[in-house]
Amino acid sequence: MFFASDNAGPAHDAIIAALATANRGYAMPYGADPIMDEVRAKIRTIFEAPTAEVYLVATGTAANALALACYAQPWQTVFCSPVAHIHEDECNAPEFYAGGAKLTLVGDGAKMTPDNLRSAIEGEETRGVHGPQRGPVSITQVTERGTVYSVDELRALCDVAKSFDLPVHLDGARFANALVALGCTPAEMTWKAGVDVVSFGGTKNGCVGVEAVILFDPDKAWEFELRRKRGAHLFSKHRYLSAQMNAYLTEDLWRLSATKANANCARLVAGLKEAGVTFLHDPQANIVFCSFPRAAHQRLHDAGAVYYVWSGALEGDDPDEMLEARLVCDWSLSETQIDQFVALVKPA
Structure with a gap:
């Protein structure tokens, strides 16, 4: 992930x-x-x-x-x-x-x-x-x-x-x-x-x-x-x-790779929307800026999904505090990886 x-x-x-x-x-x-x-x-x-x-x-x-x-x-x-x-x-x-x-x-x-x-x-x-x-x-x-x-x-x-x-x-x-x-x-x-x-x-x-x-x-x-x-x-x-x-x-490898990256991002965005994630900018290509609760960030890190960019302290007293994240999709991501990430973001 x-x-x-x-x-x-x-x-x-x-x-x-x-x-x-x-x-x-x-x-x-x-x-x-x-x-x-x-x-x-x-x-x-x-x-x-x-x-x-x-x-x-x-x-x-x-x-x-x-x-x-x-x-x-x-x-x-x-x-x-x-x-x-x-x-x-x-x-x-x-x-x-x-x-x-x-x-x-x-x-x-x-x-x-x-x-x-x-x-x-x-x-x-x-x-x-x-x-x-x-x-x-x-x-x-x-x-x-x-x-x-x-x-x-x-x-x-x-x-x-x-x-x-x-x-x-x-x-x-x-x-x-x-x-x-x-x-x-x-x-x-x-x-x-x-x-x-x-x-x-x-x-x-x-x-x-x-x-x-x-x-x-x-x-x-x-x-x-x-x-x-x-x-x-x-x-x-x-x-x-x-x-x-x-x-x-x-x-057309350059187009095909970009098409796959953008499709990966679209799948990620759809899953995050279902999870109630707030988007800071309208994702139009392969980059997502969004916010979700500290508790979700902690679940991701506990599962080893630490390879994304976030702001704010991972440790804190308020599990519902919203922390920003930047997520970038490339052509090589699998649907399984995307779905696993989304599943961890969703409230338990």
Whole structure:
């Protein structure tokens, strides 16, 4: 019963098999391997973007930070939500790789709105040389609270950014989960909505460790290559990144894995609703934020189901006190594991 993170699950067998195949013989390094040519072609086809440039890195932080650095000058600010991964979980990497560009937090929730984005943008470039200048907008899809922007919501945010001539970055660590939830195409969720660059995640959805940076403006390609090398994220044995991404894109594995993860989450949510659990955010993909009594948390821990994130003290005098929990489903969870967890949450 492991609900701590979709980072924690196993890699898909097809990914491991692709790595084993790539391990035979020799291949040119630094992204010159022939598998990377297949990856580039597949992503261009999937995203309906024949001129897009595609690069691979091993972590989501590298993907976000290097992508944003190509669009943010050191004297600019990046607009993002207050719970965005680039703000809460990347140790100032975007600021570091951009040479000091700051972050401006937009609104007070996981989702930005056009109105609060416009207000935040208008609040900058008000002090001339003394203040930060306006830089890119970064949108997280799926959000860090498990919610999903609709295509119309994405387009509305991009429209605001474009009205100020600002580029848009999409943090798609859970890109596939959002896409499956919306039932749209990759193009509709990115460049057709106004996104300039996307971090297309693989690690959380069945890969060992690979993320693609997709630049819809090929003029940024050389700068990204330089920044990736200078930032120590250009793999010499690149074929092992290529092999993962190639297998991920083959026979729709990326969609199928996300579909399974989202279905697991839907089963979990249905069971928790029957148990009377309170949801803090509407679960739309594979992440749940909810509250249930301390007594239920204690039952879970007594049964060994300790692999999830909770807040508050497990020990306490009030068994009915509500403690928050964050539960994440990956593709590999079984229905049995989900049902066992729900059974322990239900009052005895």
